[in-house]
Amino acid sequence: MLFISHDETLIERTANMVIHIEQIIRKTKARYTVAKLPYRRYVEERLHKFEIQKQRALSDRREKKIRDEKYQRVMQSVQGALRSCTRQAPSVAKNLKDKMHTVKAMERRFEKEDENMTQMPEQEEAIFVKLGDENSHIPAGKTVIEYELSKLVTPDGKRILAEGIHLKIKGSEKICMIGANGAGKTTLLKKIAEELLNRNDIKAEYMPQTYEDLLDLDVTPVDYLDKTGDKEERTRIRTYLGSLKYTPDEMEHPIRELSGGQKAKVLLLRMSLSGANVLILDEPTRNFSPLSGPVIRKMLREFPGAVISISHDRKYIEEVCDKIYQLNPNGLQLIGD
Structure with a gap:
């Protein structure tokens, strides 16, 4: 085979x-x-x-x-x-x-x-970028989110996926939500992301399952990541992209022409440059090769802030996550910590 x-x-x-x-x-x-x-x-x-x-x-x-x-x-x-x-x-x-x-x-x-x-x-697999710094740490007693939802429905509103959802995250916890395909994990994570991204007391960044939801496919990686237009900032971005194994040619191509793994790296670098202390990740390792996987897991494990994620990657769940919640029709059940 x-x-x-x-x-x-x-x-x-x-x-x-x-x-x-x-x-x-x-x-x-x-x-x-x-x-x-x-x-x-x-x-x-x-x-x-x-x-x-x-x-x-x-x-x-x-x-x-x-x-x-x-x-x-x-x-x-x-x-x-x-x-x-x-x-x-x-x-x-x-x-x-x-x-x-x-x-x-x-x-x-x-x-x-x-x-x-x-x-x-x-x-x-050589990737040289770090997520977060000392400012990304969240005090253990701080509540990152206490989320409640009476009913989780499909995006078209026609079907109830789960009821009685409650999730509380404190400090720099790293949690993963698992569940059967179609259980509503991505739908729930999007709702959690909407709330966290609008908060002023934390800095959250979101990596969706479908990268195109967030990326501007018509611009280059450098243009997408450049927020100031400053020459030094663009040079710094190029240096970071090079550390993620981008070639000079790839840096100048529209994002739509990049592979799934290269698009994931753009979002990874965006999170690194943002100073975020909360990461919301939908299948963060799925487009990385088995040899890059350990590097990505190490980066996320060492991230000093909180991580809220969905994954089917057993090694990611074992090595990165403090708590595992299963989403089923009765809500979120803590099944491992």
């Missing part, structure tokens, strides 16, 4: 062989790996190989620095001697010119050696 999945738990429990396709070198080159290994072992061996490659690359760079410094001293010595050499000593000048030819030949040899120098490993 051949299958494609972003579900790490499914892959770990079922796959005994991995075909891994990546885009590297700023997405100008494809790389693929075929490993006849269980997924978790493949990831561990991959990380081990990358660590060895990293150490070799660092060693090569240290040796290059020592070599280049020595070369510069020799070059400067020969150049200085040539400048001070008089015409009355032609034999000395000839010897110095021969030395200069030798030094330049060394330089050409070094350039060829540098072409074969061990490169730092490039990993698709």
Whole structure:
């Protein structure tokens, strides 16, 4: 059986062989790996190989620095001697010119050696952005929301999905709502988001399940994230997008041309830049690869504010969330903390 999945738990429990396709070198080159290994072992061996490659690359760079410094001293010595050499000593000048030819030949040899120098490993999961700061922390006694809804109905108002809903979140709690497909989780989260986004005592940010609900698809990621038009602000945004593995070309393309994962990263960066202390997330990990998933979970776990989310991702639920609520026709039931 051949299958494609972003579900790490499914892959770990079922796959005994991995075909891994990546885009590297700023997405100008494809790389693929075929490993006849269980997924978790493949990831561990991959990380081990990358660590060895990293150490070799660092060693090569240290040796290059020592070599280049020595070369510069020799070059400067020969150049200085040539400048001070008089015409009355032609034999000395000839010897110095021969030395200069030798030094330049060394330089050409070094350039060829540098072409074969061990490169730092490039990993698709490398994402360097942080969510929140010390100002995002919420005191443990502060009520983020105490939400009550007598009836949750479908968007068209024709069917009751749940009754007697009550949810109270305090401090920097991270909660996840689960439930069957069609139970009304997204509908409920939208209602909670509407209330929180209008509050002045907190700063909330929302990542919907359908990114197009929030993104302006006709503008570039830089234009979407730029709120001031300031040159320094745009440079900062480009730097952050680069840390999220965006190429310069992708930064200038309309958002509608980006993949689901790239759109998710735009919203992730928006949350990071906003200074939010409450994140409302509908399936936050669904468009990230299994190798990026652990990085995203770590970012959300370390976020100092509150998280209200929906997810089917078992690893996200286990690693990030303090409390788990199940939505059913009788409301929200706490099933794990």
